[in-house]
Each structure stands twice: as C-alpha cells, then as structure tokens.
Amino acid sequence: MSYAVKISTLVAICISFVADSGILLAQNDSLKSTPSVTVIAIQGAIGPTTTNYIRRGLEEAQEADDEALIIELDTPGGLLSSTQDIVQDMLASEMPIIVYVTPSGGNAGSAGTFITLAAHIAAMAPTTTIGAASPVTMGGGQQDSVMKKKIFNYSESFIENIAEKRGRNAEWARSAVRDGEAITETEALELNVIDLIAENLDSLLLKVDGTEIEGKSLQTKNATINELEESLAEVFFSFIMRPEVMLILTMIAIYGIVGEVTNPGAIVPGVAGVIALILVLYGSAAMPINVAGFILIGLAIILFVIEAFTPTFGILLTGGAVSFFLGALLLFQDFPKEMQLDWYWLVPATILMVIFFGWIATSGIKAQFTKNRTGLESLIGKKAQVTDTVSATGGKVFVAGEYWNAVSTGEEIKEHEWCEIISFTGLTVTVRSHQSEKENDHGHI
Numbered sequence: 001m002s003y004a005v006k007i008s009t010l011v012a013i014c015i016s017f018v019a020d021s022g023i024l025l026a027q028n029d030s031l032k033s034t035p036s037v038t039v040i041a042i043q044g045a046i047g048p049t050t051t052n053y054i055r056r057g058l059e060e061a062q063e064a065d066d067e068a069l070i071i072e073l074d075t076p077g078g079l080l081s082s083t084q085d086i087v088q089d090m091l092a093s094e095m096p097i098i099v100y101v102t103p104s105g106g107n108a109g110s111a112g113t114f115i116t117l118a119a120h121i122a123a124m125a126p127t128t129t130i131g132a133a134s135p136v137t138m139g140g141g142q143q144d145s146v147m148k149k150k151i152f153n154y155s156e157s158f159i160e161n162i163a164e165k166r167g168r169n170a171e172w173a174r175s176a177v178r179d180g181e182a183i184t185e186t187e188a189l190e191l192n193v194i195d196l197i198a199e200n201l202d203s204l205l206l207k208v209d210g211t212e213i214e215g216k217s218l219q220t221k222n223a224t225i226n227e228l229e230e231s232l233a234e235v236f237f238s239f240i241m242r243p244e245v246m247l248i249l250t251m252i253a254i255y256g257i258v259g260e261v262t263n264p265g266a267i268v269p270g271v272a273g274v275i276a277l278i279l280v281l282y283g284s285a286a287m288p289i290n291v292a293g294f295i296l297i298g299l300a301i302i303l304f305v306i307e308a309f310t311p312t313f314g315i316l317l318t319g320g321a322v323s324f325f326l327g328a329l330l331l332f333q334d335f336p337k338e339m340q341l342d343w344y345w346l347v348p349a350t351i352l353m354v355i356f357f358g359w360i361a362t363s364g365i366k367a368q369f370t371k372n373r374t375g376l377e378s379l380i381g382k383k384a385q386v387t388d389t390v391s392a393t394g395g396k397v398f399v400a401g402e403y404w405n406a407v408s409t410g411e412e413i414k415e416h417e418w419c420e421i422i423s424f425t426g427l428t429v430t431v432r433s434h435q436s437e438k439e440n441d442h443g444h445i
Contacts, residue, residue, distance in 0.1 A: 036224040037061075037205070039070045046078020046111040048286045049230075049238040051085045057228050061095050064226065067218050068096040070204070071119070074103065077110025079288065080135065084158075090118040091165060096213040097121075100204055101128045101185070101194075110134070113176055117162045120213045122194040123204055124185035130193065131182030133159060133173075152177065169193050201225070241283050243332040243341045247349055250328075253277035254301060255356060289331060296327030304357035317358050325350045376424045383434060386417050390431060397431060404429045 038061040042050055054071065061069040090097050099119035101108045104127045108116045113133040116122045124130065135155040155177045163173040169192045175181045188194045198204035209221040230238070239245060256273020260266055283289070303320035310316065325346060332341045384399035390406045390413045397406040397419060406419075409432045413419050419431040 034224060035067045035219040035222065036064060036226055037068050037070055037220060038064065038066050038226045038228050039072060039201070040228050041072040043074045044076075044238075046075055046082050046086070046115070047238065047241055048079075048082055049234045049241065050078065051082050051089075053230055053234050054086055055089060056231070056234075058089065058093055058095055058097075060226075060228055066095070066226070067220050067223055068098050068120075068208075068213075069093075070098045070100055070201070071115070072201075073099055073101050073108055073112055073115065074106035075109065075112040075115075076107060077112065077132075080111070080155075081288070083111040083114050087114055087118045087158075087162060090115070091162070094214055096216065096218060098123060098204070098208060100198065100201070101125060101130060102201075104128065109182070113173075114159055114162060116194070117159065117166060117168055117173060120166070121196075121208055121211065122166075122168070123196050123198050123208075124188060124194050126185060126197065126199060128185050129182050130185070130188050131176045132180050133176040134180040135177065237282075237286075240279055241287055244345045246280060246283050246287075247328055247331070247341060247345060249276045249280045249283075250297065250331075251349060251353065253280055254297075254353075258301075258357075290333050293327045293329070293331030293333070296323045296330060298327075300324035300327060300353070301357075304353075307357070314358075317354060320357065321350055321354045324353050379421050380423065382421050383418050384421055384429070384431060386413050386415055386419055389413065389415050390419065397429060399429075406431050408432060 038057055040053060040057040042053065057069050057071070097119050098121040099108075099116045100123045101112070101116060102125040104125050106125065106128045108124075108128070108130040109132050111133075113130055116130060133155070135151045156174045159173045159177050160170045163170040172181070172183075172191050172193055183191065183193070185194070185197050189197055196204075196207050198207055205220040205223055205225075208218055211218045240249065253273050253276040256269040256271070256276060258273075260270030260273060263269070284294075300320040300323035303316045303323060307314075307316040307320065328341065328346050328349060379400060382399060384397040384404075384406075386395065386406075387398050387403065388396040390397065390408045392408055392410055395406045395408070395413070397404050399421065405428045407428060407430055408419070409422065409430065411433050413431065413433050418434040420434050422430045422432055424430075
C-alpha cells in the first residue's frame with residue numbers, strides 16, 4: 001500500500017506540473033499577442049539628433065514587434081539635410097509610421113511638413129497647422145537667383161514625390177514649398193493632406209485600428225503604449241548644437257586656450273578650452289557652419305594679440321571686435337531662420353571678447369615677454385658694486401642691499417668698480433666687468 005500511495009502522489013505532482021506549465025504558456029502567449037505601439041515625441045527644430053532619435057524609435061518598434069511607431073510632432077522646421085535623411089528612412093520603413101501633429105496649437109512647419117507627408121498615416125490634433133515649407137526658411141542664408149531657383153525646384157520635386165508615394169495631395173504639397181502656404185487641420189483633412197483628426201493619443205489609436213498598412217491590419221484599439229524618451233546623449237548633443245550654445249563654446253575654447261598660453265600650468269583653462277573646441281568641431285561637422293565665420297573669428301583673435309604688442313591706441317582692438325561680430329553673425333547664417341542667432345547674443349558676446357583681450361589676455365601676454373620683476377632672476381643684468389676684488393676664484397659684491405660671494409668670467413674686477421650680474425649658482429653670483437661690456441658694445445658699433 002505504501003508504494004501505491006507514493007506512485008499516486010508522484011503522478012498527481014506530475015499532472016499538476018504539466019497543468020501549471022500549460023497555464024504559464026497560455027499566459028505568455030496572451031502577453032505576446034497583446035498589441036503595442038512605440039511613441040516618440042519631437043519638439044523644436046529638426047536636426048541631426050532628431051534623425052538619430054527617429055532611427056532609434058524605428059529599431060525599438062521593430063524589436064518589440066509593435067503595431068506601429070507613432071511620432072508626436074511639433075516643430076517650426078529644421079535642416080533640409082536632416083529632413084532628407086528622416087524622410088528616406090520613413091519611406092523605406094516596413095514598420096507602419098504614424099505622424100501625429102500635437103498638442104493643440106502645435107505646428108508641422110517647414111521640415112515638419114515633409115515628415116508628416118512621408119508617414120503611412122498622417123494625423124493632426126485640433127487647432128494645429130501644417131505647411132510653410134519654403135526652402136528659404138529651411139536652408140537659411142542668402143542665395144543668388146540661380147541657386148535659389150535650383151533649391152526651390154528640388155524642394156518642390158522632393159515634396160511632390162513624397163505626397164504621390166503616400167497618395168496625398170501633391171498639388172497642395174508643391175504650393176506649400178512654392179508659395180509657403182499653411183493650412184489648419186480641418187483644411188488639411190479636406191484637401192487630402194492628412195488622413196484624420198484626433199483629439200488625443202487614445203482617440204488616435206481607436207481611429208487607426210483596423211487600418212491596413214504594408215499588408216498588415218493595425219490592431220491598436222487596446223494597444224500598450226511604450227513611450228521612448230530621448231537618450232542622454234541625444235539631449236546633450238541637441239543642446240550643444242543650438243547656435244547660442246555653440247557661440248558660448250567657441251568663446252570658452254578661445255578663453256581657455258589663450259588663458260593657458262598666458263598662464264602656463266593653470267591646467268583648468270586649457271582643459272576646458274580643448275573640450276569646448278572639440279565640441280565646437282563636432283557641431284561644425286554636423287551642422288551647416290559657415291567657414292567664413294570661423295576665418296573672421298580667427299582674424300579677430302590675431303588682431304587682439306597684435307594689439308597687445310603694438311601701441312595702436314585701440315585701432316586693432318576695434319578691428320578685432322568688428323571682425324568677431326561679423327564672424328559670429330556669418331557663422332550661423334546657413335541655419336534655418338528659427339535657429340539663427342539673435343542680436344542680443346551677438347552684442348554681449350562681442351563686448352565680453354573685447355574686455356577679455358583688451359584687459360585680461362593683453363596683461364597675460366605681455367607678462368610672458370617682460371623681464372622678471374621679483375626673485376633672483378630679476379637681478380640678472382643689474383649692476384653690482386665690487387667690495388672685495390673679484391676674480392675667477394672669488395670675491396664679494398654688493399647688490400640690492402646684500403653682500404654676495406662672487407666669481408668673474410675670467411677678468412679681475414677691482415674693489416669699488418662696477419660689474420654686471422650674469423647668473424646665480426647657489427649663494428654665488430657670476431659677474432663680468434661692466435666696463436668690458438661697454439667696450440664690447442662699442443666694438444659692435
């Protein structure tokens with residue numbers, strides 16, 4: 001009987017284990033079958049970090065096998081080069097992409113228009129706008145008539161291809177570039193620029209549920225929302241690529257490197273300057289920095305340094321100030337209008353640069369090329385009176401209120417004669433006859 005009981009107990013445990021395993025497998029299957037979407041939020045100007053953010057969002061959505069990637073968009077515009085990269089990724093993506101212009105009062109301006117039209121599903125919240133995709137605001141700067149015409153023609157063709165690819169109103173898309181036309185969400189829906197209007201994200205998920213994209217029917221009605229925030233690196237590099245921050249970094253690089261040169265061994269200014277310079281170079285490689293601006297800023301530094309040695313009574317300092325101001329102005333002229341540098345940044349920066357070089361840096365530079373004023377080194381080249389006859393073997397001199405052991409360079413210098421200090425070795429000073437120095441000077445005449 002005991003063996004029968006043990007066998008029956010073992011059988012019961014096995015059955016229970018199998019049943020529990022079946023329950024867990026069923027739960028896992030149900031979890032896997034729960035639909036989900038990844039949501040990323042883009043606010044502000046479109047730039048290189050925006051491209052990285054969207055690419056990362058696509059990768060995350062694909063790895064999670066999401067129903068779609070939702071891009072919440074509110075932008076005044078951005079760089080044309082970054083917009084091209086984003087649109088190319090969106091058009092090539094097999095993952096359904098939904099662009100949702102939100103919140104109320106938001107805007108898909110300029111570059112945002114291209115991105116919205118490139119989505120599989122384009123949606124807008126109430127009281128939002130789209131359009132004004134003129135390349136003047138996208139590219140920034142001043143172009144001649146031929147170049148301007150080329151940019152317009154390219155932009156019109158680019159946005160027309162996007163609209164036709166997604167089955168949207170290509171004629172309005174061209175007018176958004178050609179005439180800078182902007183419309184509300186209601187007009188956009190009527191003109192077949194967008195697919196729907198949604199009050200909020202939940203409403204959007206309900207309205208797109210069942211929509212077929214790329215041969216796949218979206219199941220978003222009860223989808224889990226996975227919000228993907230910008231990474232620390234994306235936030236940081238997006239911050240340093242703002243023109244005012246790049247101007248500050250440029251000034252820190254100049255201050256730090258010049259400060260280290262004028263005060264050798266300070267270390268901190270040099271390290272800060274080099275780090276700032278590296279960040280500026282990184283931003284310059286990623287953004288459309290105008291090279292002429294860098295040249296003018298470099299010229300300004302040269303003029304400031306020359307001012308330290310040349311008594312021009314501020315002429316070179318003024319020229320350097322003008323050169324720096326124009327350089328900083330040109331540096332960011334190829335940025336979109338909404339990303340260009342304002343005057344209330346340029347004027348204080350120029351004033352600070354003039355103060356730095358006109359006072360602090362000039363004093364430091366001059367100090368590196370002036371004779372020592374303290375310590376034993378300050379006595380080299382001074383006259384000393386011989387108190388005990390000085391020869392190559394010894395003697396004494398009186399200088400700066402003190403008696404010193406002295407040796408000559410070979411000649412004998414009599415008591416009460418004057419000599420010139422050459423160097424110090426411990427407590428002994430090496431001197432030479434002041435008279436012989438005069439003779440040498442006359443010999444050179």
